[in-house]
Amino acid sequence: MSALDAIHALRDALGADVVALPEEFGDKRVADWSGLPSARPLALLRPRNADEVANALAICTRYRQPVVTQGGLTGLVGGANLRGDEVALSLERMNRIVEIDAVSGTITVEAGVALQIVQEAATAAGFYFPLDLGARGSCVIGGNLATNAGGNRVIKYGMMRDQVLGIEAVLASGEIIGGLDKMIKNNSGYDLRHLLIGSEGTLAVITRVVLRLRPKPTAAATAWCGLPDFESVTTLLTRAQASLAAGVSAFEVMWAGYHDAVITNLNTLRAPLADAHPFYVLLESVGADPARHNEAFEEFLGAMLEAGVVTDAAIATNEAHARDFWAIRDAPGEYQRFIPDHAAYDVSFSIAQAGDAAQRCEARLRERWPDALVMTYGHLGDGNIHIVVDVPGMGKHDHDDIDRVIYDVTREFNGSISAEHGIGTKKRDYLPQSRRKADIAAMRAIKTALDPLGILNPGKVV
Amino acid sequence: MSALDAIHALRDALGADVVALPEEFGDKRVADWSGLPSARPLALLRPRNADEVANALAICTRYRQPVVTQGGLTGLVGGANLRGDEVALSLERMNRIVEIDAVSGTITVEAGVALQIVQEAATAAGFYFPLDLGARGSCVIGGNLATNAGGNRVIKYGMMRDQVLGIEAVLASGEIIGGLDKMIKNNSGYDLRHLLIGSEGTLAVITRVVLRLRPKPTAAATAWCGLPDFESVTTLLTRAQASLAAGVSAFEVMWAGYHDAVITNLNTLRAPLADAHPFYVLLESVGADPARHNEAFEEFLGAMLEAGVVTDAAIATNEAHARDFWAIRDAPGEYQRFIPDHAAYDVSFSIAQAGDAAQRCEARLRERWPDALVMTYGHLGDGNIHIVVDVPGMGKHDHDDIDRVIYDVTREFNGSISAEHGIGTKKRDYLPQSRRKADIAAMRAIKTALDPLGILNPGKVV
Incomplete structure (x- = not known):
């Protein structure tokens, strides 16, 4: 059994349209954003549905053919990169929104849909999908799940793990597990969803998911604060969580070294406060009922200034002003320049x-x-x-x-x-x-239990 | 190797104080609240810490001696009941609060501490621990985790799964996994915590945990609503979640059949509304800033009455009034009477x-x-x-x-x-x-991977 036999079998079963050979997929990008070494795949699989994924994996198991699942390829740890003996399984064709259920507050999607498409579909349906990160236009839901993505609004809405109701996935054997469950509560046996989330493609290929939608916030307030020491930073956090009724939707802290370096090196940015401070915090609250919300936010900030927790602060007067604050926090996108x-x-x-x-x-x-x-x-x-x-x-x-x-x-x-x-591979050692x-021995035992031949994303995580 | 050898070895290693024989533990209750059949254990183990648990399980593995872990014994599905060939491992001596970290907002406890003790300790420290259920005085944190307990405030705060940062547990082999992590975000390998949560004692014995604390709500509003149909019930839910800034903390629906039966049969209860309705909803919101909170709650309810979503409603004027509403919802505790x-x-x-x-x-x-x-x-x-x-x-x-x-x-x-x-055993079939x-095959494979001899809570779940 050679890799060639595996690829012939895959091509016979799924067709040349689904199983592309190197000369066919050409110089298509097949490595993530980490810059870590990666090889070309022996073939590029682009299945159109869970049954084709199941079919492909069953064949790979038969031929002991390693498989690397690829989503938007925006990862930073080499999790989707290749050694050279694998086929790549891309979810790019499984990019449809299956259903929005406005009564249950759910959206059902294929795993290859881009995060931003989900955000936009949620908004169009009068809801909000809170997970957000810089790569939103390229990263896909399957990858967000495989890495349990975080981002800026975890403090209020949780990580990707917290946005998921149902997961349908395919095991190495080609068997389909899970499903399109919409139940918020489900204590019927082990929670396989949470085991797959964050397993970086080593346990199964996620094919379709049901995500939870949230009410669209109709009020937002953003402030930029200067603080005297770290203790004041944690005090501000605790008090904001207790006092702001809608809860804190972002609490981004920047040490002075960060603030000064990005302001100095990126001439598009301007310091929001006149004086220098040891710490800066971007504080944001989102909720409903703008008049009460914003009044309460200002009152809270006034109390923090009076108590000396915050030395100086600026409240964004409009959305463009808030975006200027966020530009300082989002400066890491521009690091390469200096x-x-x-x-x-x-x-x-x-x-x-x-x-x-x-x-x-x-x-x-x-x-x-x-x-x-x-x-x-x-x-x-x-x-x-x-x-x-x-x-x-x-x-x-x-x-x-x-x-x-x-x-x-x-x-x-x-x-x-x-x-x-x-x-991925970057931090494995x-x-x-x-x-x-x-813990690592237990992870390996679970890996072996679900993928006995070790064909799924070999060499990653464990 | 007989069970007798196992019990001798346990008693030699851990002492008679930790390993009690049937004549010593007498008629102590060792079955849950389900009423399902249960036998007496061959011995009752009451370890004082994770090392003693580890020691005990290593010996049980050596002798292939089955073990049933027991917490507060308040379960309803036979999950902690015995077949007759097991030793029982009770967490009753591991009932200490280890630490409260007010800056990080965490409480670290041993798994045998009662839920109510955790709630009270959180309150005393100026925080709130939101998980709540009727058995609060008897059920323990380890059991709440083993069953992923829910309760009334899941809609705002999530289930037990959502309250946990770190879990220390002992595998069947006697190896300790996990730890007292306080990180909210941790994507370093498979999330073993979430696999253990809800596994009903079949994968490991949870020994200590770090729980997340929340800000103590300082405002609360409660209403009892009568609604014309189920569509109005879901509309009220969607609008409440979108409009109430602090979010909905309880949304308990009662069909008329429920309402009428409990009001008729339990003479301590009185119907809050004069007329009959097809559906009733107990709506509660908790948050900060009582004046703004309550005003917004009343405005919202007024709008729902005007829109005809709600036919009639009563707002609780004080805590005792709110407790009267809750008594109707909590009537299941009194079913036995009729x-x-x-x-x-x-x-x-x-x-x-x-x-x-x-x-x-x-x-x-x-x-x-x-x-x-x-x-x-x-x-x-x-x-x-x-x-x-x-x-x-x-x-x-x-x-x-x-x-x-x-x-x-x-x-x-x-x-x-x-x-x-x-x-448990009740719903296994x-x-x-x-x-x-x-899915069930995958669960069995995971069970075998972590507990190859099947000594932990045999015959439960899978």
């Missing part, structure tokens, strides 16, 4: 320890590289901190050493080496820094 | 189909038992309906036939046979009504 070779981290801690952890990371980095540029920011309401590091003349060796510094501190604070991006040996 | 032999169901559907599904259940029951008492009510915001059935002179045979009617309709509507109570054959 630090093309930077190292970037996506770690999480308890909220209480995030400040100390970030401080220790920076101190350790400066011991070794006194001139390092260290930019720290993130979704503090979720304990999720991004750290971006640039050292003069950075090479591969420095990059590995910086990895070690960050992940050592992460272990010391019992944090996670991957808050939202996943493990560091997984023991975040998980016990027995 | 229908001692009833059959009770906990099913879920999409919100849109819940009305038709309930109607079909009632129609099918009446075809066979024209005089049946059918009481339908539930957490409609979660698609979760409870159906209680009493037929004249009900015997075991009737009970089985009623099961079949309800679960057939559940399958026809693609619903779940267990929204919140779990499977009906699991194929809610889950695919391939």
Whole structure:
């Protein structure tokens, strides 16, 4: 049984239109955004429905042919990249919205539909789909599930895991599991959905899903705050969560080092406050009932200024003004322009320890590289901190050493080496820094139970 | 290797204080509230910490000795009951609150602590722990996790699954997995937490957990509404979720049959509205900022009356008044007084189909038992309906036939046979009504992967 036999069998069963050979799919992009090495697939499978996926995987199992499932290819950890002995299974043709159920508040979609299409369909139906990230136009729902995507509004709405009611998926054997369930509560046996979510394509291929829709917010308020110390940042967070009736929809903290570097290096950005502060917070609340909502937001911010929790603040007077605040927080999209070779981290801690952890990371980095540029920011309401590091003349060796510094501190604070991006191949060797040996053994046992031949996304995660 | 050898080895390793023999634990209750058959355990293990649990399970694995983990024994499906060849592992001594972290908003507890103790500790620390159910004084956190408990406030705060940050557990082998993580976001490998939640003690013994605390609500409003039809009920739900800024914290629907039966049979209850209506809804909103909150709630209800969505309504004027409304919804605690032999169901559907599904259940029951008492009510915001059935002179045979009617309709509507109570032994034979054959095979493969000898809660769920 050679890979050639597998591809012949696939082509016989599914046709040349579904199973393309390298000379047919040409130079089509088949690697993610990580920049990590990737090979070309032996064939590119583009099934049109769950039955074709099932058929393809059953054949791959018969021939022990490895398969890498690919969605929008916007991942950052090499999770969809190839070693060279695999076929790629692209969900690009499974990109339809199946149904919107306005009474149940659900949208049923194929796994290859782009996140932005789902957001737009929800809005058109009078609802809101809250998951949002920069890659919204390219990333697809199946990939959002495979990586349990996060983003800016997790603090109010949760991660991708929290948006899902039903998942239909195909196991390596070609058997279909799950379904298009719309029940919010379902305690009938093990929750296979949650096991598949975040498993990065190693346990099954997700084919269709039922997502939960939320009411469309009709009120929003956004403020940019300057704060004196990290304790004030956590105080502001706790008080905002207790006082703002609609809840906090974004709480993005930026250390001064981040703020100053992006304002200095990107001339499209302007500092919202006149003076410098050790910490900045972008605070946002969304809800219903604009008059009461905005009045309460202003009252709250006034109380925080009076209490000295916030030193200075600006409230966005309109949407364009709010977008200017968000542009500072979204500056990482523009890093390439001034630090093309930077190292970037996506770690999480308890909220209480995030400040100390970030401080220790920076101190350790400066011991070794006194001139390092260290930019720290993130979704503090979720304990999720991004750290971006640039050292003069950075090479591969420095990059590995910086990895070690960050992940050592992460272990010391019992944090996670991957808050939202996943493990892929990039962080696989560091997984023991975040998980016990027995956890990893249990993951491997589950992997073997569901994919005994190891044909699904081999070499990823575990 | 006999069971006797196992018990000797356990007693040698852990001492007589931890491993009690039948003559020592006497007539202590060791069965749940289901009334299903249960045997006495060969020994009762009461470990004091995770290491003792690990030690005990390693010995049980060595001797292939089955173990049933027991918490508060308040389950309704036989999930903690015994066949007769098992030892019982009680978490009653692991009942301490380990830590409250007010900055991170977390509480760390041992798995044997009662739900009500956690609620009280949260309140004392200025927070709120939202999960709530009638058995709060007896049920324990480990059991709430093992069954993914629900309750009345799922619509705003989610189920037990949504309250958990970290889980430490012991596998059948005696290895400890997981830990006391406080990260809200953690995408480092498979999420073993979510696999254990709802697995009813068949995959591991949960020993300690980190739970998420919420801000304590400072405002609450409660209304009792009479509605003309099911469509109006779902309209009220959708509009309330979109319009009430703080969100809906309870949306309990009662069909007229339920309302009339409990008001007639329980003389402590009084109907809140003068006229009869086909449907009643208990609507509650909790949040911050009482003045704005209550004013908005009244405005919303006024608009619903004007639109004819709600025919008549009463707003609770104080807490005692609100408790009177809740007493009607909580009447199931008193059923034994007028229908001692009833059959009770906990099913879920999409919100849109819940009305038709309930109607079909009632129609099918009446075809066979024209005089049946059918009481339908539930957490409609979660698609979760409870159906209680009493037929004249009900015997075991009737009970089985009623099961079949309800679960057939559940399958026809693609619903779940267990929204919140779990499977245990009671619903095991009906699991194929809610889950695919391939799902059940996958669950069995996972069970075998994590508990190869099948010593944990044998015969339950799968």
